[in-house]
Amino acid sequence: EHKRPQHVQLNPFAKMPGFQDGDLVLFESRAIAKYILRKYGGTAGLDLLGENSGIEELAMVDMWTEVEAQQYYPAISPVVFECIIIPFIIPGGGAAPNQTVVDESLERLRGVLGIYEARLEKSRYLAGDSISFADLNHIPFTFYFMTTPYAKVFDDYPKVKAWWEMLMGRGPRCRGSASICLRSLS
Numbered sequence: 001e002h003k004r005p006q007h008v009q010l011n012p013f014a015k016m017p018g019f020q021d022g023d024l025v026l027f028e029s030r031a032i033a034k035y036i037l038r039k040y041g042g043t044a045g046l047d048l049l050g051e052n053s054g055i056e057e058l059a060m061v062d063m064w065t066e067v068e069a070q071q072y073y074p075a076i077s078p079v080v081f082e083c084i085i086i087p088f089i090i091p092g093g094g095a096a097p098n099q100t101v102v103d104e105s106l107e108r109l110r111g112v113l114g115i116y117e118a119r120l121e122k123s124r125y126l127a128g129d130s131i132s133f134a135d136l137n138h139i140p141f142t143f144y145f146m147t148t149p150y151a152k153v154f155d156d157y158p159k160v161k162a163w164w165e166m167l168m169g170r171g172p173r174c175r176g177s178a179s180i181c182l183r184s185l186s
Contacts, residue, residue: 060127064134120159
């Protein structure tokens with residue numbers, strides 16, 4: 001589907017995602033999310049990007065968003081791919097996870113989680129004491145990681161585990177509608 005001409009018009013790399021709002025076309029998930037937050041987040045009273053909180057808060061949101069993209073995601077995603085995605089897409093369930101890839105990724109993840117633990121000793125959320133876009137970016141792959149046999153890695157990082165549980169504790173409020181979900185974040 002993502003290789004079809006109509007999708008390539010939305011994403012010239014023929015990858016997911018692709019997004020169009022009027023004449024605007026975006027094709028990177030974080031850019032899409034930021035656009036939606038800027039366009040609609042204010043109507044819900046949200047400042048998830050830190051733009052209304054001052055330059056320092058904005059910088060912290062930007063930094064921890066980059067940390068997620070450049071450090072956390074590369075450490076956690078191979079475990080999710082090996083344990084969930086590859087077995088799902090390969091007919092017949094595919095081969096067993098490549099344990100070398102899993103072990104190397106877990107070691108890298110432990111290093112990242114150690115840094116997160118130190119950060120979360122100083123603040124409730126990654127970018128400060130309010131939930132932000134930086135925190136929300138961690139949800140997709142962490143959610144799936146927590147369904148793998150390796151979820152217990154988080155047990156060694158009590159502040160990180162508490163942060164994750166706090167993020168997931170917001171979930172049930174989001175089941176009704178997008179506006180309820182947005183209000184639950186404020």
